Amino acid sequence: MNKILITSLLSLSFWFPPSSSDAESVVVIGHPGLPKLDVTTIQKLYTGRSIEINGKSVTVVNVVPNNKTRKIFLEKFLAQDEEKYLAYWTVRRFIGKGTPPKELGSNEDVIAFVQSHADAIGYISADESRLPAGLNVLNEM
Secondary structure: OHHHHHHHHHHHHOOOOOOHHHHOOEEEEEOOOOOOOOHHHHHHHHOOOOOEEOOEEOEEEEEOOOOHHHHHHHHHHHOOOHHHHHHHHHHHHHOOOOOOOEEEOOHHHHHHHHHHOOOEEEEEEHHHOOOOOOOEEEEEO
């Protein structure tokens, strides 16, 4: 009886689409001169353990806390939630190991900032990824 119930529940799970946060993706963007980035490099940049790519200093920007795009970015790229990410930066700042990335209000603000700063890297919702000229997709998840 239990095997039948478990099999039935498992087969039903294939009929329901994933939740909206599972279906959405985030695009890490930068200028065309910046190379594609692997997840490890993105993690290092967003946790302050690295500030350069190929010897060139970069400016990393976040979307403000409690933003849906930021939540998805933290989950997919850093495997963290907002609370852990803020706690990480609180400790890092306290011990003098840097400050968190600049925070911008929206996906549009991130696009504008990255467009106007050749060394900037940010992320936006994949829904917004119709990138204007002068921007490059560095990674997508």
